[in-house]
Amino acid sequence: MTQTTATTTRSARLTGPMVAAAAVSAISSLLYGYDTGIISGALLQIRKDFTTGNGMEQVIASAILLGAVLGALACSRLSERRGRRGTVLLISGVFVVGALLCSVAPTAVTLALGRVVLGFAVGGATQTVPMYVAELAPAAKRGRLVLTFQVGIGVGIVISTLVGASESVSWRVSIGVAAVPALLMLLLTLKLPESPRWLVKQDDRDEARRVLHRVRVDGADVESELRGIVELEDRERRTDERERGWSGLRRAWVRPALVVGCGIAVFTQLSGIEMIIYYAPTILTGNGFSTTAALRVSVALGVTYLVMMLVGLAIVDRVGRRRLTLVMVPGAALSLAVLGALFATGHSGRDSMPFIIACLVAFMFFNAGGLQLMGWLTGSEIYPLAVRGAGTSAQAAALWSTNLLITLTLLTILDTIGPGPTMWLYAAFNVAAFVFVWRRMPELTGRSLEQIERDLREGRFHPRDFAGPSRRRTARR
Template identity: 35%
Template structure:
């Protein structure tokens, strides 16, 4: 007796294969559509990073001319440069609260208006007092953007691309600084004899502020913020713009679970620190923010022209040479974008701290060993470039990515705001004190101090910082919960 074998008709098999091929075609189209929209989200929102970079970098060259017009002393130079940083500390806290209450997108739109107002106030400042106050207001926008933009990007990006997408903000920051260095050099070399040329250096920032305000009108709210408000249908609609439909549904289920878990406990602001695992994440976040600053990177980004002038360059030569720092920072950020999704965050951060600390030590040695000369000037410029390659290619992008991903959804804005506030306060102290410290102890001893702090940063990362690459935001939160259980 023969066993009857059920065979599908040839027409059925052909139809099934055609259906699978059609579905695969739809999936590829869906992924292309999602990637295209995500690129638009990253491009528009990171104009906030461009403004962050330009407004912090433009002072590097503008300060030389501003000092003559406003009669600045070493202390008031530091005050003008660092008043933005103090404002950024306040802006980080306020921005953290706003992104939780008003949403990531709405906060960025509000910050675009503040960028515009602060830039115009700085441009037309008649004296030092008004300049310091205007830079403080502009700093509020910078600090708010340093919280809102990475948070928005991290919540819009899939876990497989989160590192590179969030790092686009870091790329735009250093691009903004490069644009500032380049425009400073061009305006300084061609129109430096004109009174008030520094005002033209400052006013350029109104253009990206306007682009940010217009562009954000056409982007959606973060899906995770929508879910935290109980708006799950809206969250799914947004996820479908940046994911395939199947992936959007799976991810929404994970977000719902995290929202339900967070809803079982009190998590309003500082009260959340009563939970041990949240307190641990909070400490790691603040520590990472401090690590990013004690490298001394912004002493070079803010005072690079002055350092190069003291090393042996003339004023115009220093402005031009300083462009190389911006070019290296952008190139390193591009390399960092490629590395972030391929190499673990923690080992890459340790490599970056090792390289940057050695470069700082080299700057100190060169400043001590060589007299002011062309050789000294170019040697220090090369060491500064090596330092920036390590910082902007590893440390800065990793810190900003990790700050945007390690905190639980319920307090993400608040916690990132406080951590970023710590970053800006330290930045303020360095920016204010750098000219004074250099005057007291000299360039070489100042960079020896920075290198010692780099060793301390390395030890902190080695002991406390976890690995987060390849995990969704909800999986990272679950990891910390599990370790505390």
């Protein structure tokens, strides 16, 4: 074996701490998918136990989202003050407490309050865990670890639908069991070091060096990596205070990135994904489906979500972020429009069941494989370094706030205008999403973070200013 081959093989390995970090990333995202998805099937049992109406069911389903907004905003500041690791430890503990509170809730109101606590952990995890793991990871492994986080969400949703479809597990057990992986996440995080980048921010370069030696394979060029972290931190400190953090988001040259990021976040939710994940069983049972059939449809939707998330992540760098979104969104809009027509014309009985299921699966196919990918990808790419933490926090808050609004009003809208017009309303939101992406979202695929920041500063953050992957290949030829 040549020296080059040996070096490549060695660098391809992950150290024990990085394996543990990958596990923390996977568990936190699995909890995100599971805790948000489990309410779909649980609502059918909760309705019987607490004799809830649509209003309280909306409150119970949306309570986790209120907590997520608070967690996304609060943990952005906590991670700067307490450190990334300290914040992840706090989030892990809140996951445990929230799951247990929900499982023993004596009333519908206390269940909703417990889900606010659980939501704080969900929102905090989406804000902090990917950043912490990315700052620990070597550059060559960062993409795979981000993939671990996104796939974990899909896995969590699938598990939650399988648990719900079994119909043999009490909702208290199905919600409370989430405390077990949360406790494992807490124990794993206790064994992890602090982020070397945060340590450099605290002027503790010796500890940052020790951490890098611990998380890198033997023979890695730790000193060179540390110099790079220090240089980046020095450059950030030289940045005008008005261009950093939340203040920097108000700068005119940053505004186009904020509009695109928050706009995409809002449309990922307005597209109808949460309506399907949270309320598909409720909608279906209300239109003649048996409970068993409705829960099995939820499993099919969860599996479709996971598969299309994997497919989308595999092809997005070749197809392009903007192009993939523009290709997939019309399919989601058409699926909801046809579904709305079936409900509006009275074709929602047993004979039409295959068509309704086909529309739901088709919607999930087009939505999960396109627009849903962009909600988290854009946040990690479009914001300049000096405002990246504030930008991703604002984007996460926009996403969770829209999710909260939808979940809190959907059943009321269904009661008021009926399922058919409701589906048409969300089909219209998909049309609006297509127009927004077409007019405002540039093609970011293949561009470095530094190139994107430079174009923002020069006022060239528009679709016409960015060539897609195929156009760049044609230009090179």
